[in-house]
Ligand SMILES: NC(=O)C1=CN([C@@H]2O[C@H](COP(=O)(O)OP(=O)(O)OC[C@H]3O[C@@H](n4cnc5c(N)ncnc54)[C@H](O)[C@@H]3O)[C@@H](O)[C@H]2O)C=CC1
């Protein structure tokens with residue numbers, strides 16, 4: 627009999643908790659790290675995460691701790707499920723605690739502000755590990771549906787296909803179907819850009835606009851992600867897969883999406899401050915719209931929807947004015 631795979635999941639928020647459940651259901655031994663002792667205690671004593679999923683019973687294979695060293699001990703996979711902008715600081719503390727051969731897994735869908743780096747790049751830099759030790763899980767995976775064990779597919783990406791296959795096996799359950807990919811760049815860009823487009827669609831929904839607008843934003847948003855991906859060496863086909871179109875459709879259709887909901891509130895006329903005040907969880911696109919726009923500029927790629935979201939979210943441009951400007955851009959062929 628082989629020993630169970632051990633996973634340390636850093637982050638007891640929505641996706642960390644839900645993915646811990648997936649790993650435990652797939653047979654892994656899971657230690658969930660969180661900052662707050664009372665939440666760790668609640669997970670251990672009630673087998674629920676009352677702050678994020680009250681009433682949802684967590685599998686017995688999950689244990690929680692606030693001690694990062696304890697979580698890291700013996701981990702085959704170190705799964706990172708915290709906000710993208712805090713990764714660099716957090717990982718600097720955790721990386722020295724990890725076993726030398728642990729694979730670091732990013733669940734995060736953001737781009738670092740200031741450096742415009744993808745999460746796997748930050749991980750490689752901070753933990754000083756080669757690309758073959760870093761994997762990404764992405765796709766249409768709204769955490770609330772995952773903890774209800776509703777069927778979903780995902781992509782597990784690593785430059786080393788054998789590592790992607792190991793992680794695939796570690797998180798494959800009857801309700802969670804991971805596919806492998808070696809296109810880490812495409813998978814990460816798909817996840818980061820969809821959050822920005824989710825904001826745009828939410829804004830349009832909040833303004834009372836209909837499905838033609840939504841279909842147009844999703845499709846042109848996908849074109850933006852694909853253009854950026856091509857410029858950065860990604861496989862364009864990744865964007866028509868789960869990490870691209872799949873996640874765009876889920877995020878842009880769902881009231882469960884924090885990015886979509888954030889945009890809807892802005893589109894209804896709430897200010898940025900009011901919207902932030904009512905948003906209890908991480909809406910990555912709010913910060914990452916700026917870093918995605920930065921990345922696009924660095925690569926000379928035109929991303930007008932992304933730029934429009936930056937204008938609305940960070941420069942207070944009224945959504946109606948921004949939309950009119952977007953529609954008034956010079957005419958061009960669909961493909962170029
Ligand atoms: N919730 C979802 O459905 C999905 C989320 N994601 C991605 O997963 C990542 C995490 O998102 P969620 O779990 O949803 O967010 P969340 O807001 O539900 O949880 C974030 C967790 O990080 C912790 N945290 C916040 N600031 C921290 C800091 N400075 N140091 C250490 N821990 C800190 C919080 O206490 C919380 O436990 C994001 O990049 C998101 O895009 C990806 C797929 C699905």
Ligand SMILES: O=C(CO)COP(=O)(O)O
Pocket residue numbers: 735765766767768769821824873876877882883884885886908909910
């Ligand atoms: O990434 C997600 C679904 O795949 C979650 O979307 P939100 O972060 O917008 O909630």
